[in-house]
Amino acid sequence: MARSWSFSLQNVLLNRNLRFVVSFCGILAALWLLVFIYKRSALADSKIQSISSSLQQQQRYFKSRPAASQDPPHELFLHYVRFKPDDADGVTLRFLDYLSVMSAVQRLKPDQIYLHADMEPTGKYWDELSSRGWIKYVHRAKNFSLTGRIKQLAHIYHVSDKTKLDILVEYGGIAIDWDVYFVRGERIRRYLWNHSALTCYGDQDGYNLGLAGAWKTSRLLHAWRRSFQVIYSKDWNFNCGDVQKYVSEVFAEEVYVVDRVCNNPHPDYQLADFFQQTGKIHWTDSVAIHTYHRLWKNYFVSSPEDLKKAPPSDYKELLLTIYENRTLPAEDVTFNDRVDPLAGIDF
Numbered sequence: 001m002a003r004s005w006s007f008s009l010q011n012v013l014l015n016r017n018l019r020f021v022v023s024f025c026g027i028l029a030a031l032w033l034l035v036f037i038y039k040r041s042a043l044a045d046s047k048i049q050s051i052s053s054s055l056q057q058q059q060r061y062f063k064s065r066p067a068a069s070q071d072p073p074h075e076l077f078l079h080y081v082r083f084k085p086d087d088a089d090g091v092t093l094r095f096l097d098y099l100s101v102m103s104a105v106q107r108l109k110p111d112q113i114y115l116h117a118d119m120e121p122t123g124k125y126w127d128e129l130s131s132r133g134w135i136k137y138v139h140r141a142k143n144f145s146l147t148g149r150i151k152q153l154a155h156i157y158h159v160s161d162k163t164k165l166d167i168l169v170e171y172g173g174i175a176i177d178w179d180v181y182f183v184r185g186e187r188i189r190r191y192l193w194n195h196s197a198l199t200c201y202g203d204q205d206g207y208n209l210g211l212a213g214a215w216k217t218s219r220l221l222h223a224w225r226r227s228f229q230v231i232y233s234k235d236w237n238f239n240c241g242d243v244q245k246y247v248s249e250v251f252a253e254e255v256y257v258v259d260r261v262c263n264n265p266h267p268d269y270q271l272a273d274f275f276q277q278t279g280k281i282h283w284t285d286s287v288a289i290h291t292y293h294r295l296w297k298n299y300f301v302s303s304p305e306d307l308k309k310a311p312p313s314d315y316k317e318l319l320l321t322i323y324e325n326r327t328l329p330a331e332d333v334t335f336n337d338r339v340d341p342l343a344g345i346d347f
């Protein structure tokens, strides 16, 4: 018993030395670990800093660099395209077409409006617009050669879609459909001042070629046009709508995706509101309205008399505003018409 007591006392004494040594080593190890961690994190910090500063430099580079390789164009051109149907003798400019051009004259005020067509139109509306110098006819054949795998476009719509993009590459400016009417069109000039492309939001699947704008040098425009030769699809909406959305994502830095134009009214579910009701569609603050009137078969406005007789609707208000060159209500400054093409993508 005594032995074991003295033995254990010795143990305790020994342990005390041991404890001292162990604690000493422990403290040394802890100090070393602290220094090690500190050094590692300082290294990591400096790595992170150098990565983030190089990212910032890159971002600065891309931001300071114009979105396309040139300065914004000094002049703004507006382009219409019209090809004569094969079975027609000529082309007449109709009242609704005339109103679209007038909406541009009043509310976009481009430096020049061009009609690219394979035949000069006729009719009193054409005579009035062209004699006043508001629109200029430029001859353009319906044919073009495709140099990619695709040698022929399947659908007549694709011919004018591709022609619109060809024209933007040649001239720059804005290309629109005849059923697009400018409202707060003046803002477009501002958007194209520091964005080399403007695309028109449709829905979450695809955009719309009712209105498109670009500098001649826009990378988005060139990539989009090229799609007709390399990833062309017979689905009529693919190259004009789906590819437009796709290139807007790829060139998100240079594009202004405009909202409340090609989806206001929306062709799938708001046409009745627009053509039969008043106050349902907030159209007075959009830069333009794509009416899709060919989809609304209930009536067709072919003259000022037709327009005045038409039942009340937002559509009628829009057309009368142009026909009578009415003053718009005060602008809603909170109106947002920009869509982030990358919204909803989880990076």
Ligand SMILES: *[C@@H]1O[C@H](CO)[C@@H](O)[C@H](O)[C@H]1NC(C)=O
Binding pocket: 105, 106, 325, 327
């Ligand atoms: C439309 O009205 C404005 C004044 O509100 C006028 O300055 C402009 O010249 C008119 N435009 C046309 C095409 O008549």
Ligand SMILES: *[C@@H]1O[C@H](CO)[C@@H](O)[C@H](O)[C@H]1NC(C)=O
Binding pocket: 141, 143, 144, 145
């Ligand atoms: C297009 O047609 C015109 C005649 O209208 C012809 O001179 C031209 O060579 C054709 N171009 C192509 C690419 O086929």
Ligand SMILES: *[C@@H]1O[C@H](CO)[C@@H](O)[C@H](O)[C@H]1NC(C)=O
Binding pocket: 194, 195, 253, 254
């Ligand atoms: C363009 O200008 C507007 C305001 O003037 C600004 O908010 C926007 O960030 C600019 N965009 C680019 C791509 O520089």
